[in-house]
Amino acid sequence: MEDLYREIIVDRYKNPQHKGSLDPSDITFEDDNPLCGDHIRIDLRIDDEGKVTEAAFDGHGCAISQASADILVESIQGKNLEELKSLSKEDIIEMLGVELGPVRLKCALLSLKVLKAGVYGIDKASDDLVE
């Protein structure tokens, strides 16, 4: 328990560093976790070389979903779109540094799902994106 709610997760949840919106943005996508009502929107600004210059998230939900969004958004600054496409479930688990059961994993992966759906430019975020 102490592990799951390590200081970094609770701190990121209560004091997110990258929460807000970018207007205008080059890529915006949002989605919900229907199980619990977690909601995440991610805005990206992309430069001519296809690199992320700015990224922000907004939303509401549990500590795991919101902290992982904050950490994810921080980690993608300066990355190009191809690098974003290759992000995986394992990357998120590593960034969070905690073990998650199947239900909480969905919370943790919501932001990655939103990010990848936005980068791929598809209509609907699918769990396949983060398998």
Add this chain to the structure above:
Amino acid sequence: MNNEEFDQVHIRADFPILNREIKPGVPLIYLDSAATSQKPTQVLQTMDVFNKNSYANIHRGIHTLAEEATLMYELARSKVGEFIGSPSSKQVIFTRNTTESINLVVQSWGRTNLSSGDVVILTEMEHHSNLVPWQMLAQEKGIRLEFIPVMENGLLDLDVYKDLIKLKPKAVGFTHMSNVLGTINPAKEIIQIAHSAGAITIVDAAQSVPHLPVNVSDLDADFLAFSGHKMCGPSGIGILYGKMDLLQSMPPFLGGGDMIKRVELTSFTPNELPFKFEAGTPAITEVIGLGAAIDYLNSIGMENIAEHEQEIVSYALERLVEVPGVQIYGPEATKKGAVISFSMSSAHPHDISQILDNEGIAIRAGHHCAMPLHEKLKLPASARASFYLYNTKEEVDHLAEALYSVLDIFGI
């Protein structure tokens, strides 16, 4: 415990799962009975004995097992009918769950009797199971859905209902007891008002039948739906009660075996009630298990169960309001069943639930299949503790204490 007839120690001993530890030294505290209840040994054994001795398909073979199985299955139907005060067991239809029971009414009665512009009144506190089936029919037929609002105090606004009734609705559907707020709605009054306008009524009794004495004849309900798994019975079995004339006039819902009297290549004659609505092999063992669950509840007495739960929920409300940052939704204790939905200012319901799980406490977190109600409450989700006959005040104490662990992690 003031309720002298209520032997908590023996009741708890009937539920083997309550001996479970969630991890070494941390016993299970099960506070999620509004989602599904646990099963006593009496139910588990009845199903086990039936499977080992008498299992066969029903209403078909002429052999000893088939006859035993059919007798036991139909005996369970009689028990259900008596339990809810149905004039005849022919008015008790077995389905998979409350959701299927409501879909049966909407698809059979609704599709036959409703047309474009007809009004159906529901409430803002419906579970998705008494909302989405109507929305599906509304999209197809152009019927108009109107909603009785939920007031700040967690009760339905019956003044608005009395205005809505002037629209001459064809049907009024409502939950007898809210699975989120715990509100026990004045079913008899709602039904009387509906009948005065010529509307039929559909009562979602999934949360009420397991916890309160419910009598369909006294309520004068036209349809009433509930599930076995919330009343100490197994999952996979639901019940639809309906008035005889309505059920007789309705077309079948699902087609197949058992629901027919006679079949030719291009036509069929439906079977009589209740079989007309029971296509295919049903959940035989589960129906028999439900019969045992009803015997069990009767042996304790629904009045006693309701009284016990009233004590528990009153106590739980007292304990929970003491916890800083806790906000509770729904009416005062005397107007609600044993369901408490709450939120905490610092922690999301999912996180509350996770932290409580660490202390062996099972609660529900989410929108509890009532998203429109959560919109109304301006909540993305809530945490819900729900209680049943096996829960104790000591468990409530553990819950209250565990909420302080949430504060330790997330602050106030």
